[in-house]
Amino acid sequence: MDYESKRSTELGCWDGYAANTPTIQAMTSNTPTPDFEISDELCKAILDRGFGPACSTESRQFWTAELKKRYRGDDGRRRLRMAAINLRDRDGLHGRLSDVRCPVLWLHVSFIPL
Numbered sequence: 001m002d003y004e005s006k007r008s009t010e011l012g013c014w015d016g017y018a019a020n021t022p023t024i025q026a027m028t029s030n031t032p033t034p035d036f037e038i039s040d041e042l043c044k045a046i047l048d049r050g051f052g053p054a055c056s057t058e059s060r061q062f063w064t065a066e067l068k069k070r071y072r073g074d075d076g077r078r079r080l081r082m083a084a085i086n087l088r089d090r091d092g093l094h095g096r097l098s099d100v101r102c103p104v105l106w107l108h109v110s111f112i113p114l
Helices: 006-010 016-027 040-051 057-070 073-089 094-099
Strands: none
Touching: 016 073, 040 057, 073 094
């Protein structure tokens, strides 16, 4: 039930940071991207992870078309980026800081048993 910590990845668990950072970097833009379309390579990676390599050709074609439809343009790029950040950082906000456009008061509380 651990998050993708250094400890969990050293135990052989999924490394969310390594898996998602290249996608996040590729999806980061402070200028509009109206012509954005998810790549075939990223669609394949998502389908391989979600359905496995034995996924049928028909399913791959359907879901590739769906991913390309849902993640296009500037809004689609941002939603895809946020999904990748959520997978990588889980509870963290560091990867989203470039999207914050207003003052933020972040309180982090640690409960220490008495």
